[in-house]
Amino acid sequence: MNPNFDSIGKQFVEQYYLVFDNKDIRGQVAVMYHPTDALLTFEGQQFQGVEAISEKMKTIPIDNMFRQITTIDCQPTVDGGVLVNVIGQLKNNSENDKVLGFSQTFVLKPANNSFFIFHDIFRLVIHNA
Amino acid sequence: MNPNFDSIGKQFVEQYYLVFDNKDIRGQVAVMYHPTDALLTFEGQQFQGVEAISEKMKTIPIDNMFRQITTIDCQPTVDGGVLVNVIGQLKNNSENDKVLGFSQTFVLKPANNSFFIFHDIFRLVIHNA
Numbered sequence: 666m667n668p669n670f671d672s673i674g675k676q677f678v679e680q681y682y683l684v685f686d687n688k689d690i691r692g693q694v695a696v697m698y699h700p701t702d703a704l705l706t707f708e709g710q711q712f713q714g715v716e717a718i719s720e721k722m723k724t725i726p727i728d729n730m731f732r733q734i735t736t737i738d739c740q741p742t743v744d745g746g747v748l749v750n751v752i753g754q755l756k757n758n759s760e761n762d763k764v765l766g767f768s769q770t771f772v773l774k775p776a777n778n779s780f781f782i783f784h785d786i787f788r789l790v791i792h793n794a
Numbered sequence: 795m796n797p798n799f800d801s802i803g804k805q806f807v808e809q810y811y812l813v814f815d816n817k818d819i820r821g822q823v824a825v826m827y828h829p830t831d832a833l834l835t836f837e838g839q840q841f842q843g844v845e846a847i848s849e850k851m852k853t854i855p856i857d858n859m860f861r862q863i864t865t866i867d868c869q870p871t872v873d874g875g876v877l878v879n880v881i882g883q884l885k886n887n888s889e890n891d892k893v894l895g896f897s898q899t900f901v902l903k904p905a906n907n908s909f910f911i912f913h914d915i916f917r918l919v920i921h922n923a
Contacts, residue, residue, distance in 0.1 A: 792881075792883050
């Protein structure tokens with residue numbers, strides 16, 4: 666197990682949202698996913714591999730986002746990777762948009778001196794929807 | 795990858811909460827965790843192995859719980875396991891308790907014709923707390 670799992674997970678989350686939340690460079694999060702094996706479940710829709718994930722990212726109907734992280738929990742995995750669960754709040758840049766809670770789970774794995782996203786599950790926390 | 799990952803994950807969640815939500819048998823969820831390698835992060839506190847997890851379960855200050863599942867998202871892992879993210883709501887059995895959202899992430903792995911929990915991250919969704 667990687668003894669630095671906590672700082673790796675938290676640093677990753679920071680970098681990921683820095684890119685994702687800026688509409689102009691959002692597409693660049695694609696390089697953080699494993700080219701062929703990465704799985705994304707976005708609001709219940711499943712995507713595999715950078716190409717499909719990248720296409721999905723382009724269709725997300727939001728501009729810049731204001732994001733507030735509430736908690737980041739990290740655990741080390743036996744293969745030297747990191748399991749990360751993030752809880753937070755999102756607000757679009759329109760003044761009238763309401764604040765929505767979200768939950769996002771990542772599994773990162775080491776490769777070529779870096780880490781790739783192998784699993785990503787994103788859900789807005791909307792009960793009784 | 796296990797082609798039945800979705801039904802395995804959803805069936806597991808159902809069984810897990812059936813036991814966990816009943817105060818009289820809550821301790822029995824311990825057998826679902828891998829004896830030595832299971833990691834639990836419960837509201838930010840970390841526990842490893844069945845013994846520590848079992849001790850933690852005994853201290854959870856809640857009786858029977860009313861739980862409503864909002865979403866269950868499952869992904870297959872390369873080692874034949876399942877990554878599961880659950881979002882839902884919890885209410886203690888007292889009439890006056892308010893409803894709280896929660897997010898829980900499990901990683902299940904196959905062993906001896908069954909599945910063990912290797913990772914469990916639980917958080918109540920309380921922003922600005």
